[in-house]
Amino acid sequence: MNNFHPLDIMDVFYRSLFDFNPDLVIYMDLDGIIAKTSKNLTNIFGYSIEEFTITPILNYISKIDQAEYEKNLLPVLNGEAREMEIHLLHENGKLIPTYTTLIPAKVEGNIVGVFAIIKDLTRFKQIESDLLESEAKFRGIVEEALVGVYIIRGHQLLYGNPQYHQILGTKYPENNFDIFDFVHPDDRELLQVNFDSLREGDTGINHNVRVIRKDESEIQIEAHSKLISLNGKPIILGTIIDITDRKKAWEQINFLAYYDPLTKLPNRKSFEEALEKELVIAKTIDQRLAVMYLDLDRFKYINDTIGHNIGDELLKSVSNRLQIVLGEKHFLFRISGDEFAIISPDCKNIEHIIHLARQIVSSMEEQFIIDHYRLSMTTSIGASIFPTDGEDLVTLMKKADAALHMAKGDGKNTYKVYSSTMDIQTYKTFKLGSDIRLALEECQFEYYYQPKVDIETNKIVGAEALLRWNHPEWGLLYPNDFIPIIEENGLNEEVGKKMNLIACKQLKKWHDSGLPQIPISVNLSAKRFFDKNLVTNFQQILDESILDPEFLEIEITETSMLENERIVLATIEGLVQTGISISLDDFGTGFSSLSYLNRFKKYIKTLKIDRSFIMEMNQDKDNESEFIIKTMIQLAENLKMDVVAEGVETIEQCQILKQMGCSVVQGYLFAKPVPASEFEELLKKGTIDKMVVSNSDRNEMVEKRKFFRVPLHFPLSGSMTLTRINGRTVDVGKTVVLIEDIGIGGLRFLTDLKLTVNPNIILEFETYLFGESIKLLGSIVWMNEVKPEIYQYGVQYVIDESERAEITPILNNLAIKLRNAPLVPDCSFVSDNRYEFIRNLRK
Numbered sequence: 001m002n003n004f005h006p007l008d009i010m011d012v013f014y015r016s017l018f019d020f021n022p023d024l025v026i027y028m029d030l031d032g033i034i035a036k037t038s039k040n041l042t043n044i045f046g047y048s049i050e051e052f053t054i055t056p057i058l059n060y061i062s063k064i065d066q067a068e069y070e071k072n073l074l075p076v077l078n079g080e081a082r083e084m085e086i087h088l089l090h091e092n093g094k095l096i097p098t099y100t101t102l103i104p105a106k107v108e109g110n111i112v113g114v115f116a117i118i119k120d121l122t123r124f125k126q127i128e129s130d131l132l133e134s135e136a137k138f139r140g141i142v143e144e145a146l147v148g149v150y151i152i153r154g155h156q157l158l159y160g161n162p163q164y165h166q167i168l169g170t171k172y173p174e175n176n177f178d179i180f181d182f183v184h185p186d187d188r189e190l191l192q193v194n195f196d197s198l199r200e201g202d203t204g205i206n207h208n209v210r211v212i213r214k215d216e217s218e219i220q221i222e223a224h225s226k227l228i229s230l231n232g233k234p235i236i237l238g239t240i241i242d243i244t245d246r247k248k249a250w251e252q253i254n255f256l257a258y259y260d261p262l263t264k265l266p267n268r269k270s271f272e273e274a275l276e277k278e279l280v281i282a283k284t285i286d287q288r289l290a291v292m293y294l295d296l297d298r299f300k301y302i303n304d305t306i307g308h309n310i311g312d313e314l315l316k317s318v319s320n321r322l323q324i325v326l327g328e329k330h331f332l333f334r335i336s337g338d339e340f341a342i343i344s345p346d347c348k349n350i351e352h353i354i355h356l357a358r359q360i361v362s363s364m365e366e367q368f369i370i371d372h373y374r375l376s377m378t379t380s381i382g383a384s385i386f387p388t389d390g391e392d393l394v395t396l397m398k399k400a401d402a403a404l405h406m407a408k409g410d411g412k413n414t415y416k417v418y419s420s421t422m423d424i425q426t427y428k429t430f431k432l433g434s435d436i437r438l439a440l441e442e443c444q445f446e447y448y449y450q451p452k453v454d455i456e457t458n459k460i461v462g463a464e465a466l467l468r469w470n471h472p473e474w475g476l477l478y479p480n481d482f483i484p485i486i487e488e489n490g491l492n493e494e495v496g497k498k499m500n501l502i503a504c505k506q507l508k509k510w511h512d513s514g515l516p517q518i519p520i521s522v523n524l525s526a527k528r529f530f531d532k533n534l535v536t537n538f539q540q541i542l543d544e545s546i547l548d549p550e551f552l553e554i555e556i557t558e559t560s561m562l563e564n565e566r567i568v569l570a571t572i573e574g575l576v577q578t579g580i581s582i583s584l585d586d587f588g589t590g591f592s593s594l595s596y597l598n599r600f601k602k603y604i605k606t607l608k609i610d611r612s613f614i615m616e617m618n619q620d621k622d623n624e625s626e627f628i629i630k631t632m633i634q635l636a637e638n639l640k641m642d643v644v645a646e647g648v649e650t651i652e653q654c655q656i657l658k659q660m661g662c663s664v665v666q667g668y669l670f671a672k673p674v675p676a677s678e679f680e681e682l683l684k685k686g687t688i689d690k691m692v693v694s695n696s697d698r699n700e701m702v703e704k705r706k707f708f709r710v711p712l713h714f715p716l717s718g719s720m721t722l723t724r725i726n727g728r729t730v731d732v733g734k735t736v737v738l739i740e741d742i743g744i745g746g747l748r749f750l751t752d753l754k755l756t757v758n759p760n761i762i763l764e765f766e767t768y769l770f771g772e773s774i775k776l777l778g779s780i781v782w783m784n785e786v787k788p789e790i791y792q793y794g795v796q797y798v799i800d801e802s803e804r805a806e807i808t809p810i811l812n813n814l815a816i817k818l819r820n821a822p823l824v825p826d827c828s829f830v831s832d833n834r835y836e837f838i839r840n841l842r843k
Contacts, residue, residue, distance in 0.1 A: 024118040027105065030077065032057050035113065044120050046091030057116070062087040062095050069100075076102040076114055088118065097121040148240040151230075155180045158235065167221065167242050169214030184210035184218065195236065198227035208243070219244045260334040262312055263319035271333035271341050275393050278331075278345050282386055289386040290347040291396045293404040294322075294360065297378045297412040299338035300490070304530065306373060313370045318377065325363045330356070341400075347385060350417055357381045357415035364413075378413035380404060389418045402430045424722045425753055427732040428474065433485050435471065440495060444470050447503050448673035449520070451682060452644055452666045455658045458687040462644075464521045464555070464666065465503045466673045473725050475756030479523075480789075487527050496528060497537045504545035504552060506676055511551070515683040521553035521583055529556075529567055535574035542578070549579030555608065557586050565599075572603045581605040583644070587632060597639070607636045611647020611667070612788060617656055630660045637661070651690060707745030707804075710815045713822035714829045715740050715750065718767035723777065726760045738834050739767055744808050746778060746796045752789055752838050755780055762798060769810055771826040776807070787835050 018025050018038040024045070025038040034053050041052055045060075061069050065086035072082035082102045087095040098118045105113040142149050148164030150157060155178045165172040168182050180188055187209040194207040204226030211221050225238035255261075258270045266274070275291065282289040296318065303311035315338070322340065326332055331343040347353055360381060368375045382404025390396045403418040406426050439445060445467060452462035469477040486495050500522050507520045528534055542549050554575060556568075572582055583606040584597075597604075609632055616625035629645070636643045645657050648667030657665060670688045682688060715738035722730050738750040747765065755761075759779045766775045778795040786792045797804070817824045823831065830837055 021117070023120070026057070026116040026118065028057055028114045028116065030111070030113060032073070032114075044118075045088065045096065060089045062089065072102060073114070076104050077111060079104050079106070079111060085121070097125050145239075150179075150236075150238055150240065152179060152236045152238075153233065164240065167213075167219070167240060168211065169217075182211050182213070184212055186210070195225065198225060198236065200227045200229060200234065202227070204238070220247050263316055263334050265319055265332055265334040265340075267333065268335040268341075271335055271343070272393060272397075274331060274333075275343055275396070278343055279386060279391075279393065279396075282345065283391075287345065288347045288388075290342075290344040290353045290356075290383055291386070291400045292342040292344065292353070292357065292381055292383045293335075293400045294340040294342065295380050295404055295408065296338040297380055297408070299377070302375065302377075310370050310373060310375075314368055314375060314377065317368045317370065318364075321363055322360065325359050326356075350385065353383050353385065353417060354415070357383065357417075361413065361415060380407040380412045381415035382407050382418065383415065384418040398434075401434075402426070405430045405433060424720065424732055424735050424755075427722065427730065428481075429485070432471070432474070432477070432482055433488070436482065436485050436489055436491065439469060439471070440491065440498070444472075445495065445499055446470055446675065447499060447506070448675055449679035450666055450673040451671050451679070451688060452664050453670045453688055455654060455663055455665055458670075458689065460516065460518060460683060460686060460688060461664060462519050462521065462553070463679065464523075464673075467499060467523070468673075471756075473758070473761070475758045477756070478754065481754060483525060487525065492525065492528055493531050493533065493537065496524075497541065500538070501541045501544060504541050504547045507551060508545050508547045510680065510683060511547075515680070516686055517551065518683075519551045519553050519581065521555050523555045523585065526557065529571050534571055535578065538575060538580060539578055550581070552579075553581040553583055553606070555583045555585040558584065569600070569603075572600070576603050583608055586610045597635075601639045601641070604639075604641060606642040606644055607632065608666075609633075609643065609645045609662075614645055614647045614653055614657075614667070615649075615788070617653050626656065626660075629657070629662075633660050633662050654690070707743050708815075709741045709743035709746070709748075710811055710818065711741050712739070712829075713818070714831050715834050716742065716767045716769075717828040717830045718749070718765055720749070720751070720766075721764050722761070723764045724760075724762040734766070737765070738830060738837065739765070740792070740834075742767075742811065742814075744797075744804050744811055746781075746794065747776070748792065748794050750786070750790065750792055750834055750838060752791070754789075754791060755783065755793060757781060757783055763795070765795070768826070768828040769814060770824075772810075774807060774810065790835055790838055 018036065021038055022040070024041055026034055027036040028034055034055055034057055037049055037052055039049070041047055041049055045052075058066055058069070068084055068086055072084050076082050081104065084100055084102075086098060086100055088098050088100075090096050097120075099121050100119070101117045103115040103117070104111045105115050142161045145161055145163055148167045149159075149161040150164050151159040157175050157177055157179050159175060160168075160170075160172070162172045165174065170177075180191070183191055191207070191209050194205060197205065204224055206222065206224050208220065208222050211219050213219060220243050221240045222243045223238055223240045225236050227234055228237055229235070258266060260267045278289055281287070299311065299314070302314065315334075319332070319334065319340075322332055326342065329344075331345075333341045333343075335341045342356075344353060344356065361379060364377050364379055368377055382400050382402065384390065384396045384399035384403060386396055389399045399418040403416040407414050407416040409426065409429065446469075447465040448468050449463045449465055451460045452464065453459065454461050467479050467483075469482050471477050474481075486492060503520055503522055511517050531537075538552075538554075541547075542552065556572075576582060582604050584600075584604050585608045587607045587609055609629055613625045613629050613632075617629065633643050643662050643664065645653075645662050645665045646667060648654055648657065648665040648669045650669060653667075654665060654669055669690055671682065674682070718737055718739045719734035720737045721734045722732050724730060735751065735753060737753075740748045740750055742748075749765070757780050759781075762777055762779055764775060764777050766773055768774070776797055777799055778797040780793045781796045782794040784792045814824065814827070823829050
């Protein structure tokens with residue numbers, strides 16, 4: 001161990017104080033003259049040691065701090081250390097903030113000088129300034145924040161910004177109150193659970209509670225809370241926002257998404273989601289379930305005549321009455337304008353649903369009192385049952401809708417439970433109803449043109465535009481098939497305006513290309529007269545097509561005139577003023593009197609004699625139809641109206657009409673209705689040669705037959721059902737038909753059902769021969785309208801050779817038996833007039 005002299009030790013301490021101290025160390029004599037300084041002087045203040053020593057310390061103290069220095073120096077000289085913050089002058093002229101400690105220097109008990117330890121506070125002052133600035137910014141942000149900011153320990157509020165107090169209704173900066181006093185009593189336990197789940201270091205949690213404000217009003221708040229440590233103690237830092245309005249808005253949005261705002265009933269979206277859930281339950285516990293569709297009969301009429309306000313109130317009243325009938329066991333939905341749906345869980349059997357349907361129909365018997373109106377309302381109901389009619393939502397909905405269409409077809413104010421025995425016509429009507437809007441969107445509607453011909457010259461003098469629907473499955477459809485569906489779906493105006501514009505543009509194009517400038521007539525249904533925009537629509541059509549109105553003719557029926565004389569007369573007058581001509585179609589088939597015709601005579605340019613009269617014409621002098629037609633022609637002449645005879649199919653009819661003075665005819669004798677492209681070719685020729693109307697197409701098919709047919713003097717009663725369309729299996733019921741001949745390659749049948757020639761539509765026919773059921777599959781290859789709305793069809797089988805071999809001996813036996821007698825026992829022959837038999841089927 002080394003031995004040091006005490007003075008040596010003191011010298012080491014002294015040098016360490018000056019050489020290794022990070023702060024500046026100065027030794028001054030009693031007069032304040034700097035005698036020694038540490039080596040870091042230059043680094044801190046920029047001076048050299050030589051220029052700094054032997055100078056008064058006051059030279060380097062800012063003038064404003066010199067008094068502070070002198071005040072503290074006196075106690076130091078008396079042996080007491082002092083600390084102070086003063087500014088010292090840097091060599092570059094800047095004042096440096098310092099923390100200076102003055103210590104008396106003693107030798108043998110006597111004070112001989114002063115040590116000054118000077119700490120440069122520049123960096124600390126900057127940090128302090130930054131912290132103060134940050135704190136100011138933070139406080140500014142928090143104080144002005146649009147969300148409530150809080151700090152709590154336990155339940156006690158340590159800090160809440162102004163927005164926090166605004167939300168609670170308390171005064172800022174009131175603190176130290178229990179925040180649970182403001183939490184809804186039912187939510188306090190949940191809030192405590194949320195707080196207890198917080199862990200330091202986690203990102204925090206979002207939670208909602210109800211708050212009772214200072215004024216006792218209730219609001220809903222959303223909070224985000226996080227656990228942190230402050231001075232070693234846990235606190236909860238968080239934010240809150242008032243979501244009362246947002247929650248109400250969300251509830252409103254959710255309501256509009258799932259509920260009908262008028263009746264407050266669940267809507268279609270709710271219906272489909274509820275049905276999906278109920279189906280899962282029904283499948284799980286093996287229960288039956290019923291779906292019902294309700295449609296209010298004639299509701300559109302009430303809406304259009306009395307007004308939508310009354311209609312809305314009626315819907316609410318109907319909704320209330322239905323809810324009373326259904327109670328809590330069934331679920332009611334409003335799925336469209338006047339259509340409701342019901343889900344009936346745990347439907348024990350079909351009688352259960354029939355009983356409910358009867359209750360609903362009966363409930364409508366009592367009139368609805370809306371304002372000063374006493375309104376009678378009936379409803380049509382269609383139902384389907386799980387799992388009998390389907391096991392999924394789409395199938396059950398389709399079949400309930402099909403049953404509804406069947407109920408409306410039966411005269412309304414009734415109900416139908418879906419049955420696979422629904423016949424082809426019902427299925428077809430249902431399918432067309434489902435496809436009608438798509439047909440409009442995809443331009444499946446088309447006008448066919450049938451020429452009107454001058455008998456003397458065979459010259460085309462006009463044409464009638466006849467609407468057709470090119471259906472992808474049912475082929476070319478005629479107006480009787482789809483006009484009622486268009487009207488039922490409220491598409492009258494849209495379809496009429498679109499198609500009539502097409503006709504006018506087409507006619508204008510023909511005129512501009514130099515073809516004969518003939519007029520075109522379009523048909524107007526009775527319901528179109530109630531369209532207040534009808535005249536305006538035709539004016540717009542003429543303007544857009546740039547067609548002279550003298551070339552546009554509108555055909556109306558007698559029934560149209562009788563619907564509402566005042567409205568019809570005003571509409572016709574408006575059309576005539578526009579320059580459009582009016583034709584009275586189907587004349588002689590309605591119930592209008594001569595007085596009606598007299599009142600309308602100045603507006604009607606042409607009378608069209610209905611085809612039903614023309615078909616009965618012959619050379620018999622006592623023929624009543626001929627007398628009626630002659631009277632009609634004379635009547636038209638006296639009223640200064642033109643005449644057109646419809647449905648002229650034979651030269652004989654044409655000659656008789658010519659003798660009577662009818663100069664213009666329309667019918668298959670000259671041309672059937674054809675597409676625009678084919679009619680254009682007819683126009684280019686200008687004239688049409690008479691054709692001999694025959695079943696040439698059918699005769700050609702007969703000549704091409706590979707197999708024999710058994711001709712039947714009396715037809716066989718049979719049934720027909722639809723089995724496949726475009727390869728898709730279809731389940732419909734049977735329709736009665738009359739089979740006029742039958743063979744091993746095909747058959748001919750008679751029905752009032754309008755079908756289409758389409759090899760992709762496969763039909764099944766069943767009849768009885770010798771007491772046995774014979775079933776045959778085939779497709780229609782030709783058709784012929786033999787009587788008004790009675791059709792004859794030729795069918796070619798789609799069977800294999802083994803099936804053909806099975807029926808061959810049966811048909812051979814039939815042919816042999818028929819040689820001896822026109823009626824054979826144990827076969828389903830019908831001896832009644834075949835046409836009357838068909839007509840009576842629909843009565």
